[in-house]
Amino acid sequence: MNWTFNRKETIEAAASTIRAHGQRLDVLINNAAIVDCGGRPSGTVDFSVVQRVMETNFFGHTGRYSAMLPLLKEAPAPRIVNVV
Numbered sequence: 001m002n003w004t005f006n007r008k009e010t011i012e013a014a015a016s017t018i019r020a021h022g023q024r025l026d027v028l029i030n031n032a033a034i035v036d037c038g039g040r041p042s043g044t045v046d047f048s049v050v051q052r053v054m055e056t057n058f059f060g061h062t063g064r065y066s067a068m069l070p071l072l073k074e075a076p077a078p079r080i081v082n083v084v
Contacts, residue, residue, distance in 0.1 A: 006032075006060045015067040025071035030064065031083035033057050 018025055034056050036049050065080070072078035 006056050008063055011060075011063045011067045015071060018071055023071075024074040025068055025078070026075040027079045027081060028064065028068050028072060029081045029083065030061055032060060033084070 034053055036053055040046055040049075072080070
């Protein structure tokens, strides 16, 4: 299964789909991250860019962990892999 996770509804739907099919989750691979300086010079901040980056890189990961942890706990040897 391959989903794009940056919204709570999408994350919860993915966890529900896995559970509905009677599946467990053995491995959660986090490889979603973005880097975006917004084309601005160093030292300047575009808060809309910062917000988008934080939604993907922090809140997206946190939401995935929260939603998928109950499924991971059912696996005999669960793993979380962060790709950086």
